[in-house]
Amino acid sequence: MKYDFLLAGMAALALGACSPDDQPLPFGTDDEVTKVIGSEGGTLSIPAGASVMIPAGALDVAVTVELAVRDLLPTIYTADALFFDVSPVGTQLNVPAEVQIRIPDSDDAWLASVVNHTPSGVEEIGNTRVDLAAGIAAADIREFGMLALVVPGADAVFQVSTATASQTLAPEAIEVVIGGTDSMTVGCGTPGDRCDGLTASASANLLARVEDAAAIFPVVNGILRFDGNTVTGEIDLSTSFRLKMESGQIAENVTFSAHVEPTAATVVTETSTEIHLTNMVYRISEAGESGEEINQFVDTLVIPKADAADGSVTVSRDFQIQGEEGQLENASVSITVPVQLF
Amino acid sequence: MKTMSFRGIGFALLLAAITAVPSLAQVSLTPRGMGMGGAFVAVARGQEVIFLNPANLTLPGTPQWSLAFPQLVVTGTMLGPSFGDLPDIQNFDEASDARRQEILATIPESGTELNYDLRFPAVAWQVGHLALGVSYGSIGQHTVSRDIVELIFEGYEDNRTDYSVGNTAGSRATFWDIALAYGRKVGPVSVGATGHYIHGGTLLRSRLFEPRIDLEAQDIEVDYLSVLARGGQGFGLDLGAAYQPMPNVTVSGAISNIVSTMDWSEDLVVRDLTLTRADFDNPEPLDILDRYEESEREVDSDGATLREMETAELLYSEAYFPPIARLGAAWQPRGGTQLGVSVEKHLGDGRLAGPWDQKFALGVQQKIPLVTLRAGVATDLDSSSLISGGITIGVLEVGVAKLNAGEFDGASRSGWIGSFGVNVETPQLIH
Numbered sequence: 001m002k003y004d005f006l007l008a009g010m011a012a013l014a015l016g017a018c019s020p021d022d023q024p025l026p027f028g029t030d031d032e033v034t035k036v037i038g039s040e041g042g043t044l045s046i047p048a049g050a051s052v053m054i055p056a057g058a059l060d061v062a063v064t065v066e067l068a069v070r071d072l073l074p075t076i077y078t079a080d081a082l083f084f085d086v087s088p089v090g091t092q093l094n095v096p097a098e099v100q101i102r103i104p105d106s107d108d109a110w111l112a113s114v115v116n117h118t119p120s121g122v123e124e125i126g127n128t129r130v131d132l133a134a135g136i137a138a139a140d141i142r143e144f145g146m147l148a149l150v151v152p153g154a155d156a157v158f159q160v161s162t163a164t165a166s167q168t169l170a171p172e173a174i175e176v177v178i179g180g181t182d183s184m185t186v187g188c189g190t191p192g193d194r195c196d197g198l199t200a201s202a203s204a205n206l207l208a209r210v211e212d213a214a215a216i217f218p219v220v221n222g223i224l225r226f227d228g229n230t231v232t233g234e235i236d237l238s239t240s241f242r243l244k245m246e247s248g249q250i251a252e253n254v255t256f257s258a259h260v261e262p263t264a265a266t267v268v269t270e271t272s273t274e275i276h277l278t279n280m281v282y283r284i285s286e287a288g289e290s291g292e293e294i295n296q297f298v299d300t301l302v303i304p305k306a307d308a309a310d311g312s313v314t315v316s317r318d319f320q321i322q323g324e325e326g327q328l329e330n331a332s333v334s335i336t337v338p339v340q341l342f
Numbered sequence: 343m344k345t346m347s348f349r350g351i352g353f354a355l356l357l358a359a360i361t362a363v364p365s366l367a368q369v370s371l372t373p374r375g376m377g378m379g380g381a382f383v384a385v386a387r388g389q390e391v392i393f394l395n396p397a398n399l400t401l402p403g404t405p406q407w408s409l410a411f412p413q414l415v416v417t418g419t420m421l422g423p424s425f426g427d428l429p430d431i432q433n434f435d436e437a438s439d440a441r442r443q444e445i446l447a448t449i450p451e452s453g454t455e456l457n458y459d460l461r462f463p464a465v466a467w468q469v470g471h472l473a474l475g476v477s478y479g480s481i482g483q484h485t486v487s488r489d490i491v492e493l494i495f496e497g498y499e500d501n502r503t504d505y506s507v508g509n510t511a512g513s514r515a516t517f518w519d520i521a522l523a524y525g526r527k528v529g530p531v532s533v534g535a536t537g538h539y540i541h542g543g544t545l546l547r548s549r550l551f552e553p554r555i556d557l558e559a560q561d562i563e564v565d566y567l568s569v570l571a572r573g574g575q576g577f578g579l580d581l582g583a584a585y586q587p588m589p590n591v592t593v594s595g596a597i598s599n600i601v602s603t604m605d606w607s608e609d610l611v612v613r614d615l616t617l618t619r620a621d622f623d624n625p626e627p628l629d630i631l632d633r634y635e636e637s638e639r640e641v642d643s644d645g646a647t648l649r650e651m652e653t654a655e656l657l658y659s660e661a662y663f664p665p666i667a668r669l670g671a672a673w674q675p676r677g678g679t680q681l682g683v684s685v686e687k688h689l690g691d692g693r694l695a696g697p698w699d700q701k702f703a704l705g706v707q708q709k710i711p712l713v714t715l716r717a718g719v720a721t722d723l724d725s726s727s728l729i730s731g732g733i734t735i736g737v738l739e740v741g742v743a744k745l746n747a748g749e750f751d752g753a754s755r756s757g758w759i760g761s762f763g764v765n766v767e768t769p770q771l772i773h
């Protein structure tokens with residue numbers, strides 16, 4: 001009988017056998033972390049879904065840096081976004097820090113972009129790298145601020161579907177008075193004052209390499225002053241072309257800035273329908289403070305008058321990609337800005 | 343050459359995932375047990391019982407002492423290609439296009455998977471009713487997306503931008519198991535207990551991230567990230583019982599890890615390898631491995647990047663030994679013949695034991711002059727099975743098994759198990 005008890009005991013032990021619990025990961029669980037980061041750099045991260053990697057040389061002296069999650073806040077972009085404070089807000093970096101933020105669920109997640117609210121202003125970082133497979137977006141920042149990962153609204157995204165089709169919204173009139181000291185001012189692209197009427201396009205061979213493409217956060221600003229037959233001033237345009245690769249898992253960016261200004265040889269001439277600014281220099285470069293200049297050329301800037309249709313100015317960034325046979329071939333991305341005089 | 347470069351990179355990645363540190367193993371099967379398909383619970387005697395059922399230490403047929411030094415059991419499975427394809431995979435640049443396509447056709451759209459399980463009892467020693475075993479275990483797996491395999495076989499297609507690494511990721515765990523077993527008689531029933539001290543070696547999770555493609559610079563960067571925890575300790579307790587209702591019939595049952603703990607180190611390190619176009623154009627696999635190992639750095643709890651945290655997400659998941667219930671019977675109709683049957687079931691989670699959650703095995707052992715022959719079959723009562731054979735010549739023991747591990751995504755998963763050991767025991771038996 002005691003052996004029956006022994007067998008019963010074994011059966012009871014078998015029923016009671018259980019596995020240990022999974023060991024938790026040793027990462028912090030708080031919604032904020034503080035570290036002293038010196039010139040050697042360092043990384044801060046919080047499980048809410050953000051990390052900041054400050055490289056060596058970004059800071060000259062040791063700084064107490066904090067990364068903290070804030071509550072969901074309404075945004076001017078899309079739905080509420082989770083904001084992350086990187087403080088001291090306003091700290092300038094010698095070398096960009098990389099922020100990684102977890103991508104929220106969205107059908108348009110490939111357009112997700114980091115927005116950095118700093119004392120210097122709101123920086124909408126179109127050059128955000130999106131890894132949909134890992135669910136992480138990454139971008140570089142040069143100033144500590146309040147970060148969020150947002151999907152830009154329709155007014156900040158210019159979809160490119162084919163080489164010839166493009167999204168065009170209602171044209172924005174640019175008011176100019178000719179005669180005496182006159183000026184042409186253009187400014188759009190900031191939150192709340194988006195650029196209507198822009199057209200984004202890309203070459204067919206580039207579009208054949210990607211699943212989708214769109215220009216994000218285009219910004220145009222500047223002024224041209226007319227004094228008789230001479231002109232001074234400058235116009236700047238910058239944007240990021242987000243390219244969703246064929247795998248559908250990553251989105252890369254082709255960024256460019258265009259700087260247009262008159263040269264010493266620029267002359268203002270006028271026809272019944274147009275104003276011509278000859279010998280204007282176009283400088284195409286990568287976007288950003290340290291954008292490398294890619295191309296420079298001189299051309300005539302044509303500004304249609306009020307009653308002329310389809311007035312526009314197009315700036316392009318040209319580059320080369322591998323063709324189907326392995327040869328290098330030209331590709332381009334372009335932004336067309338409607339311009340009209342009244 | 344570009345077509346060669348990705349292949350070297352691919353193998354380097356696989357090597358980085360599967361090798362790097364010396365493997366240590368923990369024994370779960372001896373060559374003799376493996377030769378009988380694992381139907382060995384009631385058959386095992388002497389040092390063989392340490393990791394099966396310590397109650398067998400008091401059964402008739404137990405030698406006065408026995409020593410196994412060393413033993414080795416290695417299991418490998420692949421999803422898609424068979425192990426017979428390995429020579430052509432290893433020398434893919436010498437294989438014909440038709441042969442490469444033939445191998446590629448066996449890989450499902452979801453990719454292939456390599457699994458290995460290595461158990462190495464450094465020493466297993468039994469004296470009377472007491473036994474001590476020190477063994478080393480290493481288990482690992484790595485999935486590789488079909489696109490990566492195509493990169494290895496066919497090189498980089500310059501105009502192709504849809505490469506996806508998919509779920510190219512891996513894991514590895516190594517550990518030492520120091521076990522002390524004791525058995526005693528309680529009337530006609532034998533009971534026993536084995537205490538385990540587990541010394542954790544390396545726990546690793548790795549991942550290949552989607553490539554960053556710079557179209558205008560015609561450049562590509564691929565990151566391979568690993569998170570490792572080194573060290574740890576755990577304890578386990580096995581309990582068993584055995585009974586011989588008749589002199590030539592044995593019934594034996596045990597529960598392994600009826601209680602167990604396993605705590606891995608929380609000091610994590612990261613290895614980060616970025617492969618660029620320069621690596622693809624001029625590959626140096628050993629140099630790449632060196633860079634990978636030299637990139638190692640510590641990461642603190644609130645200083646890991648999001649990608650490092652994502653990679654580490656499942657690092658500790660089920661990184662322990664599950665409780666396993668075993669029940670077996672053995673019948674010795676004649677002096678040189680033994681028949682064995684056993685069933686085994688995992689009673690909980692834990693990935694440091696074998697991959698089968700349950701097992702039913704049948705085996706036979708036949709002694710003939712000078713040698714002992716073994717054969718067995720086993721199944722997980724689902725889609726996996728194995729057929730095995732083994733031989734003992736003097737002190738040398740060898741076993742081999744063909745493993746069929748079912749199908750996934752339309753491709754078969756199969757492999758081999760090989761084992762080798764040296765076992766010395768006294769001819770005198772305890773009573």
